[in-house]
Amino acid sequence: MSRITIKDIARIAGVSVSTVSLVTSNRGYVSDSTREKIQKVITKHNYYPRQSARTLASGRTGNIGFILSDFHFSGSEFFYSRVFLGAEMEARKRDFYILLTTVGDSFEPPVDVPRFLKGRDVDAVIIAGTVPKELIEYLHELQLPYVLVDFRHPSLKSNLVMIENYTGAFEAVTHLVEYGYKRIGFVGGSSFHSSIKERFRGYQAALRASGLEKAAEDGSFHYLIEEEATSQIGFDGMIDLLDRGSNIDSIVCGNDTTAFGCLQALKLRNKNIPEDIAVVGFDDIVYANETDPTLTTVHVPKLEMGIQAVRLIFDLIDHPASNLQSRIINTELVIRESTNGSISESGESS
Amino acid sequence: MSRITIKDIARIAGVSVSTVSLVTSNRGYVSDSTREKIQKVITKHNYYPRQSARTLASGRTGNIGFILSDFHFSGSEFFYSRVFLGAEMEARKRDFYILLTTVGDSFEPPVDVPRFLKGRDVDAVIIAGTVPKELIEYLHELQLPYVLVDFRHPSLKSNLVMIENYTGAFEAVTHLVEYGYKRIGFVGGSSFHSSIKERFRGYQAALRASGLEKAAEDGSFHYLIEEEATSQIGFDGMIDLLDRGSNIDSIVCGNDTTAFGCLQALKLRNKNIPEDIAVVGFDDIVYANETDPTLTTVHVPKLEMGIQAVRLIFDLIDHPASNLQSRIINTELVIRESTNGSISESGESS
């Protein structure tokens, strides 16, 4: 019982193979009556074209590559797996598959080249988060459409889907200022990641805008380290800031994971949150609403990032000559207990 | 600049296309000298066969489908995304791609059939976690090799990768008994999920084995609900058990997410953990080590589950006639603060 092919459909419908192809691929002109007749046969026999044959004949694969660093996938899965989910949902609308792969810290062709690039098994590539810049350069030279999500190469012009990191952090600080906090610190890991950098800049700008130059400029308010943004860093950073005597009354964190470490450190030191020290995260991953106290944070619509990345990819595929694009995803401050003691406790989960 | 093909390699190496194919696919007999000569040309020109051509010619796709419920992917991503990662790592070893897709709560062919099944774009399928049983039945009829991970169809015989749910829960209870707890409750959502059911059975068996029949049999010690295992369920269940006056001194939870809800409820009711009530989770997701107190739980090696699933798939592909297999993954109890007050607080993260 071999599977039904386009030939069978053509024979049964009494038309040529070419015409069936025109119908299944939804291109070219086919009379309504012919189209209908063919469509009926296709539905009846549950025909579905083989992707491999299409790819071989057309040169288009119908696949999008999705590259993530090992760390992001196994560590920060809470963030990027949702970006991936959004991408997957959007890709499905046009019958594209997403091929996921991870890359390590270093990138040396040809060994580290993702297999779907070697085999040219994708029409375009999405890169999410931090990756070695050599990989981006490699992609660039490949002439394959690609978009960077939540990351940028310092010198290369690329299609981008970015978060309003600057504005998000700005609003976080403004919120603290409105609540009367004045000695606002910053803890962040992985400051080589462009997003964290932007957040720090937004933080500084907001402080200056509020006349709090001291916190903005004084290094004793900041703990920045060139490592992945783990909760360990938040813990270490918080302890460090407390011990350095900058006497902060609140803290903005590079992301939620870092903020979790801050919460732990504050509990260890018997600080009340938010009375002694208020805490703000960034990302709004699921667990931000499960900590004790729950975490005020900057919400990032992760699904939307994946969706926009795929839409941008489709744009590039459909219009190869189009200009570079940047799509900026808005953030939204979510106020919870870690900055607002008056929010009543509840068992609600997201 | 069109890409290099097998023909080019053959021409340059001075051999036939067939021989090159024998080398790239690593099958059949080729003399060492010929093989070496061809390999050199391949390396020099960075040749990599096109998957689509291979698939079309051979009938093998080199892809494995991975099906996950929408809920599991977007909600319990902490668990199954690691299973996926393990599968991806293992698949890569044999140059297979994994095509991920999600399915909803209901399954009605042909609309809900994953596209990679319609298009026969996969050689085998992994199903992780709960899915509609109609989907499993559909796969069964398709004659496509498949393995179920952490789930089973009530009546269908399938290849399985399962967790030691029963034993894991048994050990969790035994641990509590050893620490002197006697009135041990159970909170679990989604008891239609076979894993949670097994855990409950292991819990009951351990109680009986310890002479604690009362807790095992008495419904006032249990909160079981036919819903997805969210933290909300843990919260509601804990409150319910406290109010029902079964006077429990400890609780075993269907999974970690549920346990997080229990922790919240206990805090709301000003119970000390573990002095008043000890809490044990199941799964050991990353955040089990970030809660306050950190969560004692049954560690499940998630990467290993994905790896074993793919190895089982390869077995099925290589030996189509092989018998059904079940691979059982061992668990390990991880003792943290929620059952052991003496563990010192620290900022360590996993």
Place this chain on the structure above:
DNA sequence: CTGAAAGCGCTTACAG
């Protein structure tokens, strides 16, 4: 151990 040739199931100019 190696080569010639058919064939996998589509798409795509090109005619008509």
Place this chain on the structure above:
DNA sequence: CTGAAAGCGCTTACAG
């Protein structure tokens, strides 16, 4: 608007 035919880049019996 529709059809005949070439061709995409491999694998696979089949000979030798």
